[in-house]
Amino acid sequence: MATYLSMPMVEQAEKFCTDILTNSRCKELPFHNYNHTVQVVNNVLKIGKGLSIKSAELEPVIIAAWFHDTGFCDAYDGHEPISISLAKEFLSKTGYPIDKIAVVTSCIEATKMTQNPANKYAEILCDADVLHIADNNFFYRKLLLRREWELVLDKYYSDKEWHELNYEFLKSHTFFTSYVRDSCAKGKLTNERKVNDILAFY
Numbered sequence: 001m002a003t004y005l006s007m008p009m010v011e012q013a014e015k016f017c018t019d020i021l022t023n024s025r026c027k028e029l030p031f032h033n034y035n036h037t038v039q040v041v042n043n044v045l046k047i048g049k050g051l052s053i054k055s056a057e058l059e060p061v062i063i064a065a066w067f068h069d070t071g072f073c074d075a076y077d078g079h080e081p082i083s084i085s086l087a088k089e090f091l092s093k094t095g096y097p098i099d100k101i102a103v104v105t106s107c108i109e110a111t112k113m114t115q116n117p118a119n120k121y122a123e124i125l126c127d128a129d130v131l132h133i134a135d136n137n138f139f140y141r142k143l144l145l146r147r148e149w150e151l152v153l154d155k156y157y158s159d160k161e162w163h164e165l166n167y168e169f170l171k172s173h174t175f176f177t178s179y180v181r182d183s184c185a186k187g188k189l190t191n192e193r194k195v196n197d198i199l200a201f202y
Contacts, residue, residue: 044065067084167199
């Protein structure tokens with residue numbers, strides 16, 4: 001579990017978002033659920049440390065990580081505006097500074113595919129959101145996403161189609177932060193090659 005040093009606003013956001021993620025339709029999602037959110041939060045902390053960003057400066061990015069998928073409680077497609085609305089309402093009520101709310105909302109907005117971060121903070125959240133594509137859990141995570149699309153979107157793919165879709169994503173995706181590019185490029189390339197090797201059998 002992530003540690004936030006002395007960051008009471010992050011703790012409040014965690015409590016609020018955990019309630020949404022574990023008591024709404026979000027809990028029924030195989031991929032975009034509470035466990036994914038916790039991983040993204042931890043990834044933000046990891047990337048922030050790798051970029052030598054102080055915790056106070058990273059705070060709105062961590063809060064954005066907690067909120068970024070809460071919009072799934074009301075909608076699947078186009079959930080980002082709902083996540084932003086939930087974050088803005090919650091943070092405004094707590095008296096969170098307007099400039100920091102703007103950072104939170106820009107980070108969440110940037111996670112919409114295809115990712116388009118407008119600042120370094122949004123770049124951190126974007127990389128944190130898809131960091132699994134560069135680690136050993138990639139194949140497990142993509143199975144969860146495939147099942148989620150079947151359940152929620154009624155989208156079904158043959159094994160070959162699914163591997164092709166993932167290969168194209170891996171091949172075309174570029175990480176934004178220098179830390180992730182330097183530390184995770186090898187892992188992403190390894191997964192890309194593994195998927196390509198699988199496709200060779202079709």
